[in-house]
Amino acid sequence: MNLNQVCKRILPAPVVTWIRHSRLRLWELSLSQANRFAKYYARPTSRGKVQIESQLMFNVHQVEKGLSHSNIRLGFGQRALRELSGHMQRLQQVDSSYASNPLYREALTVLGQYEQRHRESGFDLKPMHSLFPESIRNEISEIGSNQVIAQERTQSQQHTYRPEFFELVNNRHAVREFSQQQVTISELNEVVGVAVKSPSVCNRQSTRVHIILGNDKIQQALRIQGGLNGYPTPPALVLITADLRAFLGQNERNQGYVDGGLFAMTFLYGLEAKGLAACPLHTMFPASDSAKTRKLLNIPENEILIMFIAVGHFLDSVPVCRSKRYSADHITSVIDMSSESVS
Ligand SMILES: Cc1cc2nc3c(=O)[nH]c(=O)nc-3n(C[C@H](O)[C@H](O)[C@H](O)COP(=O)(O)O)c2cc1C
Structure with a gap:
């Protein structure tokens, strides 16, 4: 019999209910959840491969987002690029086969695109290059520019009713x-x-x-x-x-x-x-x-x-619950300030 069952047996039911719903218990549960999170999430100082990959992915995504604008802001993302460079170098240290690591390669691909888009516009790439060691710059030019990372959604894809x-x-x-x-x-x-x-x-x-x-x-x-x-x-x-x-x-x-x-x-x-x-x-x-x-x-x-x-x-036929849903009106409120901003 565990502690829970012992308490249930010896304590009056209202006390058991009070304990179950007490803030103390909520804090205890929250604390254990917080401790687990604190132990594993990716901090800037984390040395784990997966944590470094997560940070790398964050910056890769920042750069690919910058490239997905219809009109890109040339020279964008210096901070993201600097951080990306740091994470790539840290990944090199913890992953002996980093060269074939899919995330490392994705970073190179995105950087290749960044270079290409800026080169096409005659933008000076020296500030970007200064953020990366020569070895990574060489890898970027080897892998980079021929891969398309920002895809276009065509009008027919967007307007198809399914x-x-x-x-x-x-x-x-x-x-x-x-x-x-x-x-x-x-x-x-x-x-x-x-x-x-x-x-x-x-x-x-x-x-x-x-x-x-x-x-x-x-x-x-x-x-x-x-x-x-x-x-x-x-x-x-x-x-x-x-x-x-x-x-x-x-x-x-x-x-x-x-x-x-x-x-x-x-x-x-x-x-x-x-x-x-x-x-x-x-x-x-x-x-x-x-x-x-x-x-x-x-x-x-x-x-x-x-x-x-x-x-x-599936069986040929199977009973299922009706599980009635609320209507859209019941769960929706509209926050429309447009008339206020006009007047
Ligand atoms: C996160 C989650 C947990 C669920 N847990 C259970 C469960 O433990 N036992 C069960 O029979 N159904 C469970 N369900 C199924 C729900 O009861 C069911 O999805 C809901 O009543 C809506 O019905 P429907 O999925 O048939 O549309 C769960 C559903 C979700 C989304």
Whole structure:
């Protein structure tokens, strides 16, 4: 019997409820969350490869954003370029195969584009070059300018009405019973390949996906999770997590839940589009259940749990909840100051 169960047994119910909802408990939970974040997020002094890659990605994205303006501001991004140079040099120190590191190569590609766009406009590149050691300048000219990084969205892409998407959204339901047909890794990987297209803060892509196959393991995980009790074991279970090493500052402490949620939604729609049934399952556990889940599934301490998704093939017919939604009016307020600014 754990402490929780002992307290439940010996204390009067109102006291147990008070403890469960006390601020003290909230602070305790927040503190442990904060400690985990503090241990792993990418600080300017971090020496971990993934943390350096996250910082690199941040600056790569700043530069690619600068290049995606219809009219670029020549000479832009000196600070981003300086930081990028520093991160590239730090990555060289911690990654012995940095030359083939996809992020390092992306940095070179973006820098090649930066050079090319400025050269075409006759802009003096000396200030930019002064920020990089000669070795990196050489790598930029080797890899760089022939790769296109800023793509154009054409008018036809922008104006296409796609009713199939509305249909897919309206027909998706959380499905909790599945056929016995196995779900293959390749089926799931195809959908993961689509879900990676989800937006994430500065394209830092913190989301990680753990695919759990095998009846026993799934059962054990769901016993801890508790939200699918009474339903047959699904053929596959996916755990979505976020790697805290992707985040650069303390304000981003909850970003993993945002980016992970967006990823999970694309993943759910991807499954639906592929003809697979799914049910999202929360992982907002008490600390003890989080710890059990981490241990059972070998989840690294630098990842936070976002949600499980049970996956399987559809039965011929399956009951689903109606799960009535609020109307758009009910949840929407309009903040329209345009008439005020006119008068
Ligand atoms: C993050 C998250 C956690 C959820 N956890 C559970 C769960 O533990 N058990 C369950 O049966 N359903 C769970 N659901 C499914 C919701 O109950 C369901 O999505 C909601 O009622 C809307 O219904 P629909 O998905 O069929 O449109 C979860 C959904 C989300 C998004």
